[in-house]
Amino acid sequence: MKQGEKVAIVGENGSGKTTFILLLSGLYRPQKGKITFVGKDLMDNLGLMRRATSFVFQDFGRYQITVADNIRIGNLYRDLSDQEIKLAAKRSGADEFIEKLDQKYNTFLGTLEEGHTDLSGG
Numbered sequence: 001m002k003q004g005e006k007v008a009i010v011g012e013n014g015s016g017k018t019t020f021i022l023l024l025s026g027l028y029r030p031q032k033g034k035i036t037f038v039g040k041d042l043m044d045n046l047g048l049m050r051r052a053t054s055f056v057f058q059d060f061g062r063y064q065i066t067v068a069d070n071i072r073i074g075n076l077y078r079d080l081s082d083q084e085i086k087l088a089a090k091r092s093g094a095d096e097f098i099e100k101l102d103q104k105y106n107t108f109l110g111t112l113e114e115g116h117t118d119l120s121g122g
Helices: 017-024 046-052 067-072 082-092 095-100
Strands: none
């Protein structure tokens, strides 16, 4: 893979896609061999990998946090300002959707009150 390249992992059911991603993200440890990232053992350099990549899992946990806090979680190394959060939303193409929400960036995600839409639905 090249820097800046976006990659999708596709394959038939049971082909190992999820296991591969869990290994690559460091959530699973290899039982044999090793995974290298920029020439270094991934298990010894998880911080480097996590700063350089992002993963979207199909079965993520849902928390009662706001849209802004959900974006803020994407950078655990420093607190993002409201302006930076809005810029991140704009860059991802989510800003127009967020602006239509009743509470905008203060809208809570996850399982919402009865009668509301579950924003996390695939």
